[in-house]
Amino acid sequence: MASLDEVCQKIGYHFKDSELLTMAMTHRSFSAVNNERVEFLGDSLLNMIIAEALYLRFPDVDEGDLSRIRALLVSGKTLATVAVEFELGRFLRLGAGEKNSGGQRRASTLADAVEALIGAIYLEAGFEVCRERVLAWFAPRLVSLNPDASHKDPKTRLQEFLQGRKQPLPDYQLVETAGADHQQTFIVSCSISLLKSSVSASGSSRRKAEQAAAEKVLLALKEIE
Amino acid sequence: MASLDEVCQKIGYHFKDSELLTMAMTHRSFSAVNNERVEFLGDSLLNMIIAEALYLRFPDVDEGDLSRIRALLVSGKTLATVAVEFELGRFLRLGAGEKNSGGQRRASTLADAVEALIGAIYLEAGFEVCRERVLAWFAPRLVSLNPDASHKDPKTRLQEFLQGRKQPLPDYQLVETAGADHQQTFIVSCSISLLKSSVSASGSSRRKAEQAAAEKVLLALKEIE
The missing domain is CATH 3.30.160.20 (Double Stranded RNA Binding Domain)
Known part of the structure:
Protein backbone atom coordinates (compact mmCIF):
# COMPACT_ATOMS: atom_id res chain seq x y z
CA MET A 1 0.00 0.00 0.00
CA ALA A 2 1.25 3.47 -0.84
CA SER A 3 1.79 5.81 2.09
CA LEU A 4 -1.23 7.07 3.97
CA ASP A 5 0.18 10.59 3.83
CA GLU A 6 -0.44 10.45 0.12
CA VAL A 7 -4.14 9.66 0.63
CA CYS A 8 -4.44 12.64 2.97
CA GLN A 9 -2.80 14.84 0.36
CA LYS A 10 -5.19 13.67 -2.34
CA ILE A 11 -8.37 14.04 -0.30
CA GLY A 12 -7.34 17.32 1.32
CA TYR A 13 -7.79 16.12 4.87
CA HIS A 14 -5.04 15.03 7.22
CA PHE A 15 -6.10 12.29 9.59
CA LYS A 16 -4.64 12.53 13.07
CA ASP A 17 -5.76 8.98 13.80
CA SER A 18 -3.98 6.82 11.24
CA GLU A 19 -5.85 3.73 12.44
CA LEU A 20 -9.15 5.34 11.47
CA LEU A 21 -7.84 6.09 8.00
CA THR A 22 -6.43 2.59 7.72
CA MET A 23 -9.80 1.13 8.66
CA ALA A 24 -11.53 3.28 6.02
CA MET A 25 -9.13 1.92 3.42
CA THR A 26 -9.64 -1.71 4.45
CA HIS A 27 -11.95 -3.90 2.40
CA ARG A 28 -13.85 -6.70 4.11
CA SER A 29 -11.78 -9.24 2.16
CA PHE A 30 -8.67 -8.08 4.06
CA SER A 31 -9.77 -8.06 7.68
CA ALA A 32 -12.71 -8.38 10.04
CA VAL A 33 -11.87 -4.80 11.05
CA ASN A 34 -12.88 -3.17 7.80
CA ASN A 35 -14.69 -0.17 6.36
CA GLU A 36 -18.22 -1.56 6.14
CA ARG A 37 -19.61 0.07 9.29
CA VAL A 38 -17.99 3.44 8.72
CA GLU A 39 -19.21 3.30 5.12
CA PHE A 40 -22.78 2.98 6.46
CA LEU A 41 -22.23 6.18 8.40
CA GLY A 42 -20.52 7.94 5.49
CA ASP A 43 -23.31 7.02 3.09
CA SER A 44 -25.88 8.77 5.29
CA LEU A 45 -23.64 11.83 5.66
CA LEU A 46 -23.10 12.08 1.93
CA ASN A 47 -26.84 11.89 1.29
CA MET A 48 -27.50 14.61 3.82
CA ILE A 49 -24.71 16.96 2.72
CA ILE A 50 -25.73 16.71 -0.93
CA ALA A 51 -29.41 17.09 0.00
CA GLU A 52 -28.65 20.37 1.75
CA ALA A 53 -26.42 21.62 -1.06
CA LEU A 54 -29.18 20.99 -3.60
CA TYR A 55 -31.87 22.43 -1.31
CA LEU A 56 -29.94 25.70 -1.03
CA ARG A 57 -28.76 25.81 -4.63
CA PHE A 58 -32.14 25.20 -6.27
CA PRO A 59 -34.82 27.05 -4.30
CA ASP A 60 -37.42 26.48 -7.01
CA VAL A 61 -36.88 22.80 -7.68
CA ASP A 62 -39.38 20.43 -6.09
CA GLU A 63 -38.40 17.56 -3.82
CA GLY A 64 -38.92 14.94 -6.54
CA ASP A 65 -36.36 16.61 -8.79
CA LEU A 66 -34.00 17.27 -5.86
CA SER A 67 -34.14 13.60 -5.06
CA ARG A 68 -33.48 12.65 -8.68
CA ILE A 69 -30.48 14.99 -8.96
CA ARG A 70 -29.11 13.69 -5.68
CA ALA A 71 -29.40 10.09 -6.85
CA LEU A 72 -27.14 10.96 -9.78
CA LEU A 73 -24.58 12.71 -7.58
CA VAL A 74 -24.31 9.99 -4.95
CA SER A 75 -24.52 7.05 -7.37
CA GLY A 76 -21.89 4.35 -7.21
CA LYS A 77 -20.70 5.47 -10.62
CA THR A 78 -20.10 9.07 -9.53
CA LEU A 79 -18.43 7.95 -6.30
CA ALA A 80 -16.17 5.62 -8.23
CA THR A 81 -14.98 8.52 -10.39
CA VAL A 82 -14.25 10.51 -7.22
CA ALA A 83 -12.25 7.52 -5.98
CA VAL A 84 -10.32 7.37 -9.25
CA GLU A 85 -9.47 11.08 -8.96
CA PHE A 86 -8.01 10.32 -5.53
CA GLU A 87 -6.32 7.16 -6.87
CA LEU A 88 -7.84 5.31 -3.92
CA GLY A 89 -7.31 1.96 -5.64
CA ARG A 90 -3.59 2.23 -4.87
CA PHE A 91 -4.26 2.66 -1.16
CA LEU A 92 -6.94 0.04 -0.60
CA ARG A 93 -6.17 -2.95 1.56
CA LEU A 94 -7.72 -5.95 -0.15
CA GLY A 95 -7.57 -9.67 0.49
CA ALA A 96 -5.27 -11.61 -1.85
CA GLY A 97 -8.10 -13.05 -3.96
CA GLU A 98 -9.82 -9.70 -4.23
CA LYS A 99 -6.54 -8.06 -5.26
CA ASN A 100 -5.80 -10.66 -7.92
CA SER A 101 -9.24 -10.27 -9.43
CA GLY A 102 -8.80 -6.49 -9.78
CA GLY A 103 -10.71 -5.39 -6.68
CA GLN A 104 -8.79 -2.11 -6.57
CA ARG A 105 -10.49 -1.13 -9.83
CA ARG A 106 -13.97 -2.40 -8.93
CA ALA A 107 -16.45 0.49 -8.98
CA SER A 108 -18.43 -0.69 -5.93
CA THR A 109 -15.28 -1.18 -3.84
CA LEU A 110 -14.02 2.27 -4.83
CA ALA A 111 -17.37 3.91 -4.14
CA ASP A 112 -17.54 2.25 -0.72
CA ALA A 113 -14.09 3.57 0.12
CA VAL A 114 -15.17 7.15 -0.63
CA GLU A 115 -18.15 6.78 1.69
CA ALA A 116 -15.93 5.21 4.34
CA LEU A 117 -13.58 8.21 4.16
CA ILE A 118 -16.54 10.55 4.64
CA GLY A 119 -17.63 8.62 7.73
CA ALA A 120 -14.09 8.57 9.10
CA ILE A 121 -13.58 12.32 8.64
CA TYR A 122 -16.87 12.92 10.45
CA LEU A 123 -15.85 10.71 13.36
CA GLU A 124 -12.54 12.51 13.76
CA ALA A 125 -13.36 16.10 12.89
CA GLY A 126 -17.12 16.52 13.20
CA PHE A 127 -19.86 17.67 10.91
CA GLU A 128 -18.63 21.04 9.67
CA VAL A 129 -15.21 19.80 8.59
CA CYS A 130 -16.77 16.74 6.97
CA ARG A 131 -19.30 18.82 5.07
CA GLU A 132 -16.65 21.26 3.90
CA ARG A 133 -14.58 18.35 2.54
CA VAL A 134 -17.48 16.62 0.79
CA LEU A 135 -18.58 19.88 -0.81
CA ALA A 136 -15.02 20.51 -2.00
CA TRP A 137 -14.87 17.03 -3.54
CA PHE A 138 -18.22 17.49 -5.24
CA ALA A 139 -17.83 21.18 -6.15
CA PRO A 140 -17.11 20.66 -9.85
CA ARG A 141 -20.10 18.34 -10.12
CA LEU A 142 -22.38 20.67 -8.16
CA VAL A 143 -21.36 23.69 -10.22
CA SER A 144 -22.03 21.95 -13.51
CA LEU A 145 -25.54 20.90 -12.45
CA ASN A 146 -28.38 22.48 -14.26
CA PRO A 147 -31.79 21.16 -13.36
CA ASP A 148 -33.15 22.79 -16.49
CA ALA A 149 -30.77 20.93 -18.78
CA SER A 150 -29.28 17.55 -18.02
CA HIS A 151 -31.77 17.02 -15.22
CA LYS A 152 -34.94 17.97 -16.97
CA ASP A 153 -38.02 16.11 -15.91
CA MET B 1 -54.65 26.02 13.74
CA ALA B 2 -53.55 25.96 17.36
CA SER B 3 -50.86 28.41 18.34
CA LEU B 4 -47.38 27.84 17.02
CA ASP B 5 -45.96 28.46 20.49
CA GLU B 6 -47.62 25.24 21.51
CA VAL B 7 -45.79 23.28 18.81
CA CYS B 8 -42.48 24.73 20.02
CA GLN B 9 -43.35 23.67 23.55
CA LYS B 10 -44.15 20.13 22.46
CA ILE B 11 -41.08 19.61 20.31
CA GLY B 12 -38.72 21.35 22.74
CA TYR B 13 -37.38 23.83 20.22
CA HIS B 14 -38.41 27.45 19.88
CA PHE B 15 -38.34 28.72 16.34
CA LYS B 16 -37.18 32.30 15.94
CA ASP B 17 -38.48 32.34 12.39
CA SER B 18 -42.19 31.64 12.63
CA GLU B 19 -42.49 31.52 8.84
CA LEU B 20 -40.12 28.58 8.74
CA LEU B 21 -42.18 26.72 11.33
CA THR B 22 -45.37 27.59 9.48
CA MET B 23 -43.92 26.21 6.28
CA ALA B 24 -42.93 22.98 8.03
CA MET B 25 -46.53 22.61 9.23
CA THR B 26 -48.02 23.26 5.79
CA HIS B 27 -49.21 20.33 3.72
CA ARG B 28 -49.03 20.54 -0.08
CA SER B 29 -52.85 20.53 -0.17
CA PHE B 30 -52.86 23.91 1.58
CA SER B 31 -50.35 25.96 -0.37
CA ALA B 32 -47.69 25.87 -3.04
CA VAL B 33 -45.33 27.00 -0.26
CA ASN B 34 -45.40 23.79 1.72
CA ASN B 35 -43.21 21.37 3.63
CA GLU B 36 -42.23 19.02 0.82
CA ARG B 37 -38.77 20.44 0.14
CA VAL B 38 -37.81 20.86 3.77
CA GLU B 39 -39.07 17.33 4.43
CA PHE B 40 -36.60 16.07 1.80
CA LEU B 41 -33.83 17.76 3.79
CA GLY B 42 -35.17 16.53 7.14
CA ASP B 43 -35.43 12.96 5.93
CA SER B 44 -31.72 12.89 5.08
CA LEU B 45 -30.83 14.45 8.45
CA LEU B 46 -32.90 11.95 10.36
CA ASN B 47 -31.25 9.06 8.52
CA MET B 48 -27.82 10.43 9.27
CA ILE B 49 -28.44 11.25 12.93
CA ILE B 50 -29.91 7.82 13.63
CA ALA B 51 -27.12 6.14 11.64
CA GLU B 52 -24.54 7.82 13.87
CA ALA B 53 -26.44 7.02 17.07
CA LEU B 54 -26.60 3.35 16.13
CA TYR B 55 -22.98 3.30 14.96
CA LEU B 56 -21.83 4.57 18.34
CA ARG B 57 -24.27 2.59 20.43
CA PHE B 58 -23.61 -0.81 18.84
CA PRO B 59 -19.89 -1.11 18.10
CA ASP B 60 -20.17 -4.84 17.35
CA VAL B 61 -23.21 -4.80 15.07
CA ASP B 62 -22.49 -5.07 11.36
CA GLU B 63 -23.71 -2.57 8.79
CA GLY B 64 -26.52 -4.83 7.58
CA ASP B 65 -28.05 -4.99 11.04
CA LEU B 66 -27.45 -1.28 11.66
CA SER B 67 -29.30 -0.56 8.46
CA ARG B 68 -32.17 -2.83 9.47
CA ILE B 69 -32.52 -1.25 12.92
CA ARG B 70 -32.43 2.19 11.39
CA ALA B 71 -35.17 1.30 8.93
CA LEU B 72 -37.40 0.49 11.89
CA LEU B 73 -36.60 3.71 13.72
CA VAL B 74 -37.14 6.02 10.77
CA SER B 75 -40.15 4.19 9.35
CA GLY B 76 -43.30 6.13 8.57
CA LYS B 77 -45.00 4.24 11.37
CA THR B 78 -42.47 5.28 14.01
CA LEU B 79 -42.45 8.87 12.77
CA ALA B 80 -46.24 8.99 12.90
CA THR B 81 -46.16 7.95 16.56
CA VAL B 82 -43.65 10.74 17.25
CA ALA B 83 -46.05 13.13 15.53
CA VAL B 84 -48.92 11.88 17.66
CA GLU B 85 -46.88 12.47 20.83
CA PHE B 86 -46.40 16.07 19.68
CA GLU B 87 -50.07 16.28 18.65
CA LEU B 88 -48.87 17.65 15.32
CA GLY B 89 -52.21 16.86 13.68
CA ARG B 90 -53.74 19.85 15.52
CA PHE B 91 -51.15 22.21 14.08
CA LEU B 92 -51.04 21.04 10.48
CA ARG B 93 -52.29 23.35 7.75
CA LEU B 94 -54.24 21.21 5.33
CA GLY B 95 -56.38 21.98 2.31
CA ALA B 96 -60.13 21.79 2.93
CA GLY B 97 -60.58 18.46 1.19
CA GLU B 98 -57.59 16.94 2.92
CA LYS B 99 -58.89 18.16 6.28
CA ASN B 100 -62.37 16.76 5.70
CA SER B 101 -60.97 13.37 4.78
CA GLY B 102 -58.97 13.16 8.02
CA GLY B 103 -55.58 14.26 6.68
CA GLN B 104 -54.48 15.39 10.14
CA ARG B 105 -54.59 11.76 11.25
CA ARG B 106 -52.97 10.29 8.14
CA ALA B 107 -49.74 8.50 9.10
CA SER B 108 -47.81 9.60 6.02
CA THR B 109 -48.81 13.25 6.47
CA LEU B 110 -47.82 13.14 10.15
CA ALA B 111 -44.51 11.42 9.41
CA ASP B 112 -43.71 14.01 6.73
CA ALA B 113 -44.38 16.81 9.21
CA VAL B 114 -41.86 15.35 11.68
CA GLU B 115 -39.22 15.20 8.95
CA ALA B 116 -40.09 18.75 7.88
CA LEU B 117 -39.58 19.97 11.46
CA ILE B 118 -36.17 18.30 11.54
CA GLY B 119 -35.20 20.06 8.31
CA ALA B 120 -36.52 23.39 9.58
CA ILE B 121 -34.61 23.16 12.88
CA TYR B 122 -31.44 22.40 10.94
CA LEU B 123 -31.93 25.40 8.66
CA GLU B 124 -32.43 27.74 11.59
CA ALA B 125 -30.10 26.36 14.26
CA GLY B 126 -27.55 24.16 12.50
CA PHE B 127 -26.46 20.60 12.83
CA GLU B 128 -25.62 20.26 16.53
CA VAL B 129 -28.91 21.69 17.77
CA CYS B 130 -30.85 19.62 15.25
CA ARG B 131 -29.07 16.42 16.25
CA GLU B 132 -29.58 17.12 19.93
CA ARG B 133 -33.34 17.54 19.33
CA VAL B 134 -33.73 14.46 17.18
CA LEU B 135 -31.83 12.35 19.69
CA ALA B 136 -34.05 13.70 22.48
CA TRP B 137 -37.19 12.80 20.50
CA PHE B 138 -35.88 9.32 19.78
CA ALA B 139 -34.19 8.69 23.13
CA PRO B 140 -36.85 6.34 24.53
CA ARG B 141 -36.80 4.35 21.30
CA LEU B 142 -33.01 4.25 21.14
CA VAL B 143 -32.71 3.17 24.76
CA SER B 144 -35.15 0.31 24.35
CA LEU B 145 -33.32 -1.07 21.32
CA ASN B 146 -31.67 -4.39 21.76
CA PRO B 147 -30.10 -5.79 18.63
CA ASP B 148 -29.90 -9.19 20.33
CA ALA B 149 -33.63 -9.34 21.03
CA SER B 150 -36.28 -7.59 18.99
CA HIS B 151 -33.81 -6.96 16.20
CA LYS B 152 -32.35 -10.39 15.88
CA ASP B 153 -31.29 -11.39 12.42
Missing part, protein backbone atom coordinates in the same frame (compact mmCIF):
# COMPACT_ATOMS: atom_id res chain seq x y z
CA PRO A 154 -39.02 13.02 -17.91
CA LYS A 155 -41.91 14.68 -19.81
CA THR A 156 -39.61 17.43 -21.04
CA ARG A 157 -36.90 14.95 -21.98
CA LEU A 158 -39.38 12.79 -23.87
CA GLN A 159 -40.78 15.77 -25.73
CA GLU A 160 -37.32 16.93 -26.76
CA PHE A 161 -36.32 13.43 -27.77
CA LEU A 162 -39.33 13.21 -30.10
CA GLN A 163 -38.93 16.74 -31.46
CA GLY A 164 -35.28 15.96 -32.25
CA ARG A 165 -36.50 13.05 -34.35
CA LYS A 166 -39.35 14.99 -35.99
CA GLN A 167 -41.90 12.72 -34.31
CA PRO A 168 -45.37 13.78 -33.12
CA LEU A 169 -45.63 14.76 -29.47
CA PRO A 170 -46.66 12.12 -26.90
CA ASP A 171 -50.31 11.65 -26.08
CA TYR A 172 -51.12 11.45 -22.36
CA GLN A 173 -54.52 10.07 -21.34
CA LEU A 174 -56.01 9.76 -17.89
CA VAL A 175 -57.00 6.10 -17.68
CA GLU A 176 -58.35 5.90 -14.17
CA THR A 177 -58.45 7.54 -10.78
CA ALA A 178 -58.69 5.26 -7.80
CA GLY A 179 -58.96 5.71 -4.06
CA ALA A 180 -60.78 8.08 -1.71
CA ASP A 181 -61.29 11.70 -2.68
CA HIS A 182 -58.17 13.20 -1.21
CA GLN A 183 -55.85 10.26 -1.39
CA GLN A 184 -56.34 9.42 -5.02
CA THR A 185 -54.08 7.48 -7.32
CA PHE A 186 -54.02 8.57 -10.93
CA ILE A 187 -53.29 6.17 -13.75
CA VAL A 188 -52.13 7.77 -16.95
CA SER A 189 -51.16 6.24 -20.29
CA CYS A 190 -48.61 7.69 -22.65
CA SER A 191 -48.58 6.83 -26.36
CA ILE A 192 -45.92 7.75 -28.87
CA SER A 193 -45.67 6.89 -32.52
CA LEU A 194 -42.37 5.04 -32.05
CA LEU A 195 -43.87 2.43 -29.69
CA LYS A 196 -46.67 0.11 -30.70
CA SER A 197 -48.41 -0.08 -27.35
CA SER A 198 -49.00 2.70 -24.86
CA VAL A 199 -47.34 2.68 -21.47
CA SER A 200 -49.21 3.29 -18.21
CA ALA A 201 -48.00 4.52 -14.85
CA SER A 202 -49.56 5.74 -11.62
CA GLY A 203 -48.92 8.62 -9.26
CA SER A 204 -50.46 10.62 -6.44
CA SER A 205 -51.28 13.42 -8.87
CA ARG A 206 -52.03 13.49 -12.55
CA ARG A 207 -48.77 15.35 -13.16
CA LYS A 208 -46.76 12.77 -11.25
CA ALA A 209 -48.43 9.91 -13.12
CA GLU A 210 -47.61 11.60 -16.44
CA GLN A 211 -43.99 12.06 -15.41
CA ALA A 212 -43.79 8.41 -14.36
CA ALA A 213 -45.29 7.29 -17.67
CA ALA A 214 -42.86 9.48 -19.62
CA GLU A 215 -39.97 7.98 -17.64
CA LYS A 216 -41.14 4.48 -18.57
CA VAL A 217 -41.41 5.43 -22.23
CA LEU A 218 -37.87 6.84 -22.13
CA LEU A 219 -36.66 3.54 -20.69
CA ALA A 220 -38.52 1.59 -23.38
CA LEU A 221 -36.95 3.78 -26.06
CA LYS A 222 -33.51 3.10 -24.62
CA GLU A 223 -34.13 -0.60 -24.96
CA ILE A 224 -35.09 -0.49 -28.63
CA GLU A 225 -32.35 1.97 -29.65
CA PRO B 154 -33.80 -13.27 10.24
CA LYS B 155 -32.17 -16.71 10.64
CA THR B 156 -32.32 -16.44 14.42
CA ARG B 157 -35.91 -15.19 14.34
CA LEU B 158 -36.96 -18.00 12.03
CA GLN B 159 -35.23 -20.60 14.21
CA GLU B 160 -36.93 -19.28 17.35
CA PHE B 161 -40.28 -19.10 15.59
CA LEU B 162 -40.03 -22.77 14.64
CA GLN B 163 -38.70 -23.88 18.02
CA GLY B 164 -41.61 -22.10 19.68
CA ARG B 165 -43.96 -24.22 17.57
CA LYS B 166 -42.00 -27.46 18.09
CA GLN B 167 -41.19 -27.59 14.40
CA PRO B 168 -37.99 -29.00 12.89
CA LEU B 169 -35.25 -26.45 12.14
CA PRO B 170 -35.03 -24.93 8.68
CA ASP B 171 -32.90 -26.59 6.04
CA TYR B 172 -30.61 -24.24 4.11
CA GLN B 173 -29.08 -25.50 0.85
CA LEU B 174 -26.62 -23.79 -1.43
CA VAL B 175 -28.35 -23.92 -4.82
CA GLU B 176 -25.85 -22.10 -6.98
CA THR B 177 -22.94 -19.72 -7.01
CA ALA B 178 -22.67 -17.38 -9.95
CA GLY B 179 -20.23 -14.73 -11.09
CA ALA B 180 -16.45 -14.34 -11.15
CA ASP B 181 -14.33 -15.70 -8.34
CA HIS B 182 -14.31 -12.72 -6.04
CA GLN B 183 -17.57 -11.12 -6.94
CA GLN B 184 -19.79 -14.14 -6.51
CA THR B 185 -23.51 -14.28 -5.93
CA PHE B 186 -24.77 -17.09 -3.76
CA ILE B 187 -28.23 -18.54 -4.17
CA VAL B 188 -29.55 -20.41 -1.17
CA SER B 189 -32.83 -22.21 -0.61
CA CYS B 190 -34.57 -22.51 2.74
CA SER B 191 -37.13 -25.25 3.43
CA ILE B 192 -39.32 -25.55 6.48
CA SER B 193 -41.97 -28.10 7.29
CA LEU B 194 -44.72 -25.46 7.48
CA LEU B 195 -44.30 -24.38 3.85
CA LYS B 196 -44.80 -26.74 0.93
CA SER B 197 -42.20 -25.25 -1.36
CA SER B 198 -38.77 -23.99 -0.47
CA VAL B 199 -37.87 -20.33 -0.81
CA SER B 200 -34.71 -19.08 -2.53
CA ALA B 201 -32.76 -15.88 -2.15
CA SER B 202 -29.41 -14.51 -3.25
CA GLY B 203 -26.65 -12.56 -1.58
CA SER B 204 -23.01 -11.58 -1.92
CA SER B 205 -22.04 -14.22 0.65
CA ARG B 206 -23.52 -17.53 1.63
CA ARG B 207 -24.45 -16.07 5.02
CA LYS B 208 -26.21 -13.08 3.46
CA ALA B 209 -28.12 -15.31 1.06
CA GLU B 210 -29.26 -17.49 3.99
CA GLN B 211 -30.39 -14.42 5.92
CA ALA B 212 -32.31 -13.16 2.89
CA ALA B 213 -33.97 -16.55 2.43
CA ALA B 214 -34.94 -16.68 6.12
CA GLU B 215 -36.42 -13.20 5.83
CA LYS B 216 -38.54 -14.33 2.85
CA VAL B 217 -39.74 -17.38 4.77
CA LEU B 218 -40.71 -15.18 7.73
CA LEU B 219 -42.73 -13.00 5.36
CA ALA B 220 -44.41 -16.03 3.83
CA LEU B 221 -45.28 -17.30 7.33
CA LYS B 222 -46.82 -13.93 8.17
CA GLU B 223 -49.05 -14.22 5.13
CA ILE B 224 -50.41 -17.65 6.02
CA GLU B 225 -50.85 -16.93 9.73
